[in-house]
Amino acid sequence: MLTVLTTLCAAAAAGEAAAVPVRGPGAVPVRVPEADTPRPYAFSEDAGTVAGADGTTEAVRLEAGSEYRSAIKKDGKLYYRLDLDGTSNAYVSATAVPRAGTEVTSADGIKVSVQNADGSTCSSEAAHIGPTQSPHPVAAWASREIGHNTYACQEAGTYYLVVERSSTPSSPSGTWDLELDYVSEPPLRTGGSTTAPETWDSASPEVLQGDATSRAGGAGFGEAAALGQGVWKAGIEPGQTLFYKVPVDWGQQLYTTAELGGSGSGNGYVGTALAMALYNPVRGHVDDVGSGYDGSQRAASLPALPPVDYGNRFSINGRTSGMRFAGAYYLVVHLSERVAEKFGEGPFGLTLRVRVSGDAEDGPAYAGGTEPRGAFEVTAEERAEAEQGATGDTARAPAGGAAGSAGDGGGGTGGSDEATGQGDPAMKVVAVAGIGSGTVLVLTLWVWRAVARRRVRSVRTTAGH
Incomplete structure (x- = not known):
C-alpha cells in the first residue's frame, strides 16, 4: 500500500490535476487546472459540474445552497431544473467566462431566466461584455419571488433556470464556461x-x-x-x-x-x-x-x-x-x-x-x-x-464541515501549507508508513488536494502581481 501511495504522490507532484469536493445532485468532480493553464476565472472549489439540457425534459435538478460548473456554446440555450416550494424565494445567478484567447464583441453575453412549467417567465436579466470589448467574466441573475406584486410563478412545483448565450452574427464561435449559484430565501x-x-x-x-x-x-x-x-x-x-x-x-x-x-x-x-x-x-x-x-x-x-x-x-x-x-x-x-x-x-x-x-x-x-x-x-x-x-x-x-477550508478557502493570513509543512507531498509519504489502508486512502486524497492547492496558489500569486 505504501508503494501505491508513493506512486500516487509522484504522479500528483508531476502535475496531475486533483479532484475537488462536489455538492448537489448530478454533480461530478471538477478538475483543478495545471499551473501553466491560464485562469481567467477561479471556479469555486465546491462547484460540481452539470450539463445543461437542450430542453426541459432532460434538465438536471439544481439544489439550493449549491454551486455548479457548466458550459455553453455560441447561440446555445440550456435548461436546468428547480424544484420549488410555495413559500421561499429562489435566486439563481450565472457567471459566464469566455475561455482564454477567446475573441469577443461588446454585444456578446448571456441572458438568465427563471420560468415555470408552463413556459411563463418569472424574471430575467442579461449581461454583456460591454464597452471594454475585452473578454472577462459577466454575471446575470434571475429569481422566483413569492408575493412580489405578481400573480405568476407563485405555486410550488417544477421551474427551470434558462441560460442563453447572446451574440451577433459577427461574434466568434467558441464555448464559454459557466458558474451557477443558487440561493434560497425563506419567508418572513x-x-x-x-x-x-x-x-x-x-x-x-x-x-x-x-x-x-x-x-x-x-x-x-x-x-x-x-x-x-x-x-x-x-x-x-x-x-x-x-x-x-x-x-x-x-x-x-x-x-x-x-x-x-x-x-x-x-x-x-x-x-x-x-x-x-x-x-x-x-x-x-x-x-x-x-x-x-x-x-x-x-x-x-x-x-x-x-x-x-x-x-x-x-x-x-x-x-x-x-x-x-x-x-x-x-x-x-x-x-x-x-x-x-x-x-x-x-x-x-x-x-x-x-x-x-x-x-x-x-x-x-x-x-x-x-x-x-x-x-x-x-x-x-x-x-x-x-x-x-x-x-x-x-x-x-459543505454541510457538517467547518466554515472555510484549509488553504485557499478562508484561511486568512494565518499560515500557509508551505509554512506548516502540510503542502509537501514527501511529508505525507513519510507519515503514512505503517498506517492502515483506510487511513492511507484518506491521506492519498489529502496529498492530491494539497499539491493542487500549491499549484493554484502559485498561479494566483502570479495573477495578482
Missing part, C-alpha cells in the same frame, strides 16, 4: 413592509484618504479577497479581472471608488479601460461604472446606494432593489486588454477606496434558514476577515 414570520423606504441619504461622503494597504484581488466570486472600510491597493494587468467582497450589514451603506494609476509610458486613449461592477450577496448585478484611460491617473466612483433594507426589493429602480440583503457585496474590477496595446503589459496600480457607513441594524425575522446557511448575515468573523485580507467564501462550507 410576519408580513413586513411591502414598499421600499421613501427617503435615504443619497449624498456621497468625502472620499477616504490615507495610506493604502496592499490587498491582491481574487480571480472569482468564491476566491474574492475580503475588504473592510479603508484604502486598498493592488496591481492589475490588462485583461485581468479582480474580485473583492465587502461585508455590508442591514442598515449600512456602501461607497466605492476605483483609481487607475498613470502608466509612465505609451500614448493614446482607450475609451472604456477600467470597469467596476457591484454584485449583491446572490451575485445579482447592482450597478457598474467605467472610465477611459490616456496614460494618466483616472478615477471611477459608484453613485450613492441606499442602505441595505429588506424593503428595497419593492423598488422599481434596479440599483435600489439590488440592495435587499445583508452579506458579502462583490466588487469586480476589470482592466481592458486593449490597454496593453497602447501602454504596455503593466501591471498598473489600482487603488480602491471603500466606505461602509451607518450602524448595523437587526435584520428581518425569517421563518426559517437560508440555503446556504447564513447567506444574508454578517458575522464578527467576516468583519475580521475584511480587515485581515482572507479569501474564499466561508459561508459556502
Whole structure:
C-alpha cells in the first residue's frame, strides 16, 4: 500500500490535476487546472459540474445552497431544473467566462431566466461584455419571488433556470464556461413592509484618504479577497479581472471608488479601460461604472446606494432593489486588454477606496434558514476577515464541515501549507508508513488536494502581481 501511495504522490507532484469536493445532485468532480493553464476565472472549489439540457425534459435538478460548473456554446440555450416550494424565494445567478484567447464583441453575453412549467417567465436579466470589448467574466441573475406584486410563478412545483448565450452574427464561435449559484430565501414570520423606504441619504461622503494597504484581488466570486472600510491597493494587468467582497450589514451603506494609476509610458486613449461592477450577496448585478484611460491617473466612483433594507426589493429602480440583503457585496474590477496595446503589459496600480457607513441594524425575522446557511448575515468573523485580507467564501462550507477550508478557502493570513509543512507531498509519504489502508486512502486524497492547492496558489500569486 505504501508503494501505491508513493506512486500516487509522484504522479500528483508531476502535475496531475486533483479532484475537488462536489455538492448537489448530478454533480461530478471538477478538475483543478495545471499551473501553466491560464485562469481567467477561479471556479469555486465546491462547484460540481452539470450539463445543461437542450430542453426541459432532460434538465438536471439544481439544489439550493449549491454551486455548479457548466458550459455553453455560441447561440446555445440550456435548461436546468428547480424544484420549488410555495413559500421561499429562489435566486439563481450565472457567471459566464469566455475561455482564454477567446475573441469577443461588446454585444456578446448571456441572458438568465427563471420560468415555470408552463413556459411563463418569472424574471430575467442579461449581461454583456460591454464597452471594454475585452473578454472577462459577466454575471446575470434571475429569481422566483413569492408575493412580489405578481400573480405568476407563485405555486410550488417544477421551474427551470434558462441560460442563453447572446451574440451577433459577427461574434466568434467558441464555448464559454459557466458558474451557477443558487440561493434560497425563506419567508418572513410576519408580513413586513411591502414598499421600499421613501427617503435615504443619497449624498456621497468625502472620499477616504490615507495610506493604502496592499490587498491582491481574487480571480472569482468564491476566491474574492475580503475588504473592510479603508484604502486598498493592488496591481492589475490588462485583461485581468479582480474580485473583492465587502461585508455590508442591514442598515449600512456602501461607497466605492476605483483609481487607475498613470502608466509612465505609451500614448493614446482607450475609451472604456477600467470597469467596476457591484454584485449583491446572490451575485445579482447592482450597478457598474467605467472610465477611459490616456496614460494618466483616472478615477471611477459608484453613485450613492441606499442602505441595505429588506424593503428595497419593492423598488422599481434596479440599483435600489439590488440592495435587499445583508452579506458579502462583490466588487469586480476589470482592466481592458486593449490597454496593453497602447501602454504596455503593466501591471498598473489600482487603488480602491471603500466606505461602509451607518450602524448595523437587526435584520428581518425569517421563518426559517437560508440555503446556504447564513447567506444574508454578517458575522464578527467576516468583519475580521475584511480587515485581515482572507479569501474564499466561508459561508459556502459543505454541510457538517467547518466554515472555510484549509488553504485557499478562508484561511486568512494565518499560515500557509508551505509554512506548516502540510503542502509537501514527501511529508505525507513519510507519515503514512505503517498506517492502515483506510487511513492511507484518506491521506492519498489529502496529498492530491494539497499539491493542487500549491499549484493554484502559485498561479494566483502570479495573477495578482
